[in-house]
Amino acid sequence: MSGEKGGGLTGRAAVEERFRQDWGLELPESIFQFWEFLGSLGPDGERALQDLDVSPVGILDLFADPGLRPRDGIDVRVHGRYYRDPPEFVTFLHGGSDGLHHGLWFDDGRTCSGVASYYNNDGGGIDTRAKTPLEAVRAILERCWRDLDDDVQDDDEVSARRSRLGLLRDALTAVETGERTETGLAYSRAYDTAVPPVDPDRITTLDGAGALASGDSALGRPAHNGADEYKFATYMYGMFDDAEALGESLDEARRRCSAGDPTEALLLGRDLHWASAGDPEREALANELLVTAYRALGRPGLAQTADAHHRHRSLPQVDVLETNRDQV
Template sequence: MHDDQRRTAALATALERFPAVADRVSRVYGLRLPRHLAVFHAFWASAAGEERSALSDLMLRPWGITDYFADNGLDLVARDGLDERLHARYRRDPAEFVTVLSGNSDGEHFGLWYDDPAALPAMITVNYARDSAETWVEKSPTLLGVLRARIDSAIADYGDDTGYGPLLPALAWFADADAAALQADGWEPPRSRAYGAIAPFPTLPPRTGNPRLAKSQDRLTAFRSDPAAAARWLTDAERDLAAGKPALALAIGAELHWLDTDTYRDQGLPLLVGAYRTLGRHALAEIATLHATHRDLDSVQVLT
């Protein structure tokens, strides 16, 4: 089959599958699925010959909720009676992070980032789960753009020796569909964003309190080695949360989730879940609660 025919067919199939996959993600996760994920699947599924070999060399692969787009992907079920929201969720992943692509080292994985379950994901993020597991923001708003940026960077550094050149025509071919997906979803460039020491901080409505992100690293230090200071931070967060201002509870709950120690586990989860509930972000509260119950899974390959 000619390249254009193969890509056209793959894109038509992915877009045809999109409503059913989006419904599955909505029912299971309580989240909205962006159309650009269908375009990425079409790009990946259409690769053949040298393109397929180059993708293999990249050592990336669709994973997480992207698995639903595969042939018979909607027939996948969670193993051992687990909840499928645990699929591809490493133990220190934030609740806002939903995996869509596996990386090539140190537990690298890419995810859609959901500030608010009622909205489409705000951006794409990356996390090295087997390294220090902070979450970083990618520049591109689409997964295809993230892949293009990685390939362009490698070619800029190493030239033709990368072997990624055969992917460039396919990336260019799907670029219009990627842009159309963003337009159909009404995507707009993100506003300026605050960051803590471990991850981007979710955007919040007005009058939800002060997360005091400039003190994020100080808090992590306190939770590691200064029980008195840690107790003060916990008291402040609990007080703000009780007053209907969840920002500090959300920040500290996320920091304790990332820190992943037993000492403050019983205090961190109620702060995190309470903040999500106060914000009306119940899907994230449920993910955080579920994740806390199953953080010790031997494998995060849950769908089978």
């Protein structure tokens, strides 16, 4: 997937250069491994992916053609970007109902620390337990296998689906997660639904993904995965509905950022972005705080993505490339 032809970059080199230029990101080896895995699947493997109700989208459209451009007036960085996606989230996989989608997670603004996923049209926060795209697909596969185990109908179609998924698992584990011998419910219990450990390098955010920052929080937030999510969400949404309290929090975040600590601006910006719910004032405040914080933290790519997303948050579709399919 690499090389040059006619003076221009082709294959992998062209993809890497496109993302360095437009996103300011270094794509991880795991996404290229995932792309090669998809290309290696035969008809049964592709049908198994359909059984899982997943499909490559977002940035993988540019893997197929790195030269694709967005429609006039639209920033390419919003391609595949759902309304609540934080700037750190870069979509590569659509996962089924209720807007489930997966993205690479770039919380330092340059390198990928893992895979994130959430339901854009439903409740719940962002799950960051998967470390690679193939690990994320393995989790989806085993959830489907678990459901097949619970299916009381053992007809030809169920048997055919089980066979296809088994072949897909064999192909996937030959590349990654092969040491995980559990399947179905046992796999989900061991790797997919286990309570994630507290992460001292990140601070609690309303979206559930945590933010990479080393400064202090005005609210004394615990480390990522260390908060009572219900109590924290109740407090934050209550504060957002109180104009005076929100104003005080905004002033404090701005003051701290001006004094050299952008942590509170980052945290409050992420929270307001997640909780915008179509409110233009929250959208504008989130963008102000995020752009300021990312620039102060030396994450210009995330600042540019935040600004692009703010300009285009009202788009009715997440596909913006000239020749792309419509994907709500």
